[in-house]
Amino acid sequence: MAFRNSTSCVGVVEAIQDNLPALYFVFSRGRTEQLAEELGREWDFLLPEEKARVEEYLTRAEKGSPGLFAGRRKHLQRLLQQGIGYHHAGLAPALKELVENLYEARLIFVLFCTETFAVGINFPAASTVFDATRKWDGRNHRNLYNREFFQMAGRAGRRGFDKTGHVYVNIDEKYPEQTGFFNEEEVEPVHGRLIISPNTVLSLLHWKTDAEIEHYLSQNLAVYQNTRETRDLADELETLEQKMFSLRSSFCEEKDGPSCPLLRNKLKKELNRLRNRRRRKKPEVPGRIAEIKSILAEPAKSCLHDDCRDAHDEITALVERKKELVRRNRYLKKHASDYHQDFQRMCRLLEQLGYIEGKQLLPRGLFALHLHVQEILVTELIFSGIMREASPAEAACILAGIDYMPGRDEVVLPGEFPMDDVAMLRTELLNAGVPENLCVWSPLPGPLAEAWYKGATFEELQKMCNLHEGDIFSVVRREIDILRQIERAAGEDASLKVAINDIRNVLDRDEMAVLI
CATH class of the missing domain: 3.40.50.300 (P-loop containing nucleotide triphosphate hydrolases)
Structure with missing residues (x-):
C-alpha cells in the first residue's frame, strides 16, 4: 500500500x-x-x-x-x-x-x-x-x-x-x-571490489611468492565478474547482430525507395509536421515540402507490408538494446581496475617513503604490516617521533582523529593540545604524493579522547559536543582498536608497547568497555 x-x-x-x-x-x-x-x-x-x-x-x-x-x-x-x-x-x-x-x-x-x-x-x-x-x-x-x-x-x-x-x-x-x-x-548483484591498500601490498610482498601475487591480482572476484560480464555482453551483441541480419532479409529491394509503403507513411507524417504554421516560416521548409511531394507523386508499390513493418519495429528495438550494451561495455572498460598497475603504483609510493626495497620490507614496512587503517599516517606518527614525544593524554588526543571525517555541523569544545605538528605531518605526506584517502585525520574528536583519558564522565563528554552518544562511543572504540594494532606493530619495542598498552587500558573503561 x-x-x-x-x-x-x-x-x-x-x-x-x-x-x-x-x-x-x-x-x-x-x-x-x-x-x-x-x-x-x-x-x-x-x-x-x-x-x-x-x-x-x-x-x-x-x-x-x-x-x-x-x-x-x-x-x-x-x-x-x-x-x-x-x-x-x-x-x-x-x-x-x-x-x-x-x-x-x-x-x-x-x-x-x-x-x-x-x-x-x-x-x-x-x-x-x-x-x-x-x-x-x-x-x-x-x-x-x-x-x-x-x-x-x-x-x-x-x-x-x-x-x-x-x-x-x-x-x-x-x-x-x-x-x-x-x-x-x-535485484542488483553484489560486485566484488579489491582495494590495493598499503597493507595489501606489504602483506603480499612479505608473505607471498611472485606467482601467488600474480594469481591474487588476476584471479580475484572483481576481475572474474568484470571478465564474465564483458564476455556476456559480447555474446549478446553478436546475437543481436545475427537477429538484425535475419530480419533485414524480410525487406524487398525497394525498401526505403519512393514506392516503399513504409517510407511513404513516414514522409506523410513529416509533411503534416512541416505544414504547421510555425514551421512553414523556416526558409528550408518549402524546399523539403516540395521534395516530399515529388517522392509521393511516384506510384506506390501495392504490397502487404505488415511483415516489413514488424521487422522494422523489431530492428528499431534491437538497435536501442545494442546502444545500451555498447554503453555498458564502454563503462566496464573505463572503470575496470588494472590491479597490476595499482599494485605497482603502491609499490613505488612505499619505496619512495622508505617502507620497502624491492620485495624486502624495511622497518617502516614491517611496522605498517600490522596496521589495517591509515597505515602510512599512523606509521609516520610513530617514526617521526610525534607519538613518542607526546604525553599519554596528547597521544590519546592525536589518535582519536585517525580515519575520522567530521560531519558538516559537528562541534567539539577545544582541548589542551593544538596538534599543529600532526597537521603539518599530514601536509608533508600529501605533498610527497600520498593519496588523501590514506591521510584521513581530523583534530575535531581529539578533545573528547583527551578528556576521557583524564577521567571525565560520559555525561561530561556529551556536554563538550553536539555528537550523538553513539558517535562519541565510536570515536573511543575506534581509537582503542588502533591502539591494539600499534601494540602488535611495536614488536620488540618494549617501551612503545607498554606506553600504548597503558593508554588503551585507561580508555577502555566504564561505558566504553566492551565485554567479549
Whole structure:
C-alpha cells in the first residue's frame, strides 16, 4: 500500500493499526526521533501490566548504565513506556540493546529505525513502513536500490504469527517514479571490489611468492565478474547482430525507395509536421515540402507490408538494446581496475617513503604490516617521533582523529593540545604524493579522547559536543582498536608497547568497555 507524502506518521499508524508491530524505516537519525515524538503525542499502545514490564527493563538498564536517559534521551524513556521507540547508530550501545530487548519482548509496537536495523539483526515485524524511498548516499539523493528495498521490506511477516507480511510506502508526489519500480527479479548483484591498500601490498610482498601475487591480482572476484560480464555482453551483441541480419532479409529491394509503403507513411507524417504554421516560416521548409511531394507523386508499390513493418519495429528495438550494451561495455572498460598497475603504483609510493626495497620490507614496512587503517599516517606518527614525544593524554588526543571525517555541523569544545605538528605531518605526506584517502585525520574528536583519558564522565563528554552518544562511543572504540594494532606493530619495542598498552587500558573503561 502507498500513502501520499502529506500523510503524517500518526495517520499511517492509524491506517495500519491492525497490522502492528511495525518497523518504520526512516533515512535520517534526527527524523527517527522526530517521528517517534510525533506519534508519542497521540498514541499509547501499552496496557498497565505491559508498562510494568517495561519499567522492569528500564530499571535494569539504568542500574547497569547510570545516566542512560540523561540529556537528549529523557524523552525516549517516556516513549518506551508508551510502546514506541527509535533505533539508529547515534544511540549508545546500552540504549540500542535496551530497545532491541523491548522490541523482541513485543513491548514496542512501532519502532522508527534507520536501515541498519535491517542488516544483521533478525527482528521481524507484522508490517514494515517506508517513510520515503529516496535517501542520501553521501554524495546525492537517490532512489533505493531493489536490494535495499527488499532487505528492509523482507522484515514484514513473523513466522508463526502472520500469514502475510504487509509493506507500506510513503510516496513523495514529486517523484512519481517511486511507485512500482521495485522488482525482486531485478535485484542488483553484489560486485566484488579489491582495494590495493598499503597493507595489501606489504602483506603480499612479505608473505607471498611472485606467482601467488600474480594469481591474487588476476584471479580475484572483481576481475572474474568484470571478465564474465564483458564476455556476456559480447555474446549478446553478436546475437543481436545475427537477429538484425535475419530480419533485414524480410525487406524487398525497394525498401526505403519512393514506392516503399513504409517510407511513404513516414514522409506523410513529416509533411503534416512541416505544414504547421510555425514551421512553414523556416526558409528550408518549402524546399523539403516540395521534395516530399515529388517522392509521393511516384506510384506506390501495392504490397502487404505488415511483415516489413514488424521487422522494422523489431530492428528499431534491437538497435536501442545494442546502444545500451555498447554503453555498458564502454563503462566496464573505463572503470575496470588494472590491479597490476595499482599494485605497482603502491609499490613505488612505499619505496619512495622508505617502507620497502624491492620485495624486502624495511622497518617502516614491517611496522605498517600490522596496521589495517591509515597505515602510512599512523606509521609516520610513530617514526617521526610525534607519538613518542607526546604525553599519554596528547597521544590519546592525536589518535582519536585517525580515519575520522567530521560531519558538516559537528562541534567539539577545544582541548589542551593544538596538534599543529600532526597537521603539518599530514601536509608533508600529501605533498610527497600520498593519496588523501590514506591521510584521513581530523583534530575535531581529539578533545573528547583527551578528556576521557583524564577521567571525565560520559555525561561530561556529551556536554563538550553536539555528537550523538553513539558517535562519541565510536570515536573511543575506534581509537582503542588502533591502539591494539600499534601494540602488535611495536614488536620488540618494549617501551612503545607498554606506553600504548597503558593508554588503551585507561580508555577502555566504564561505558566504553566492551565485554567479549
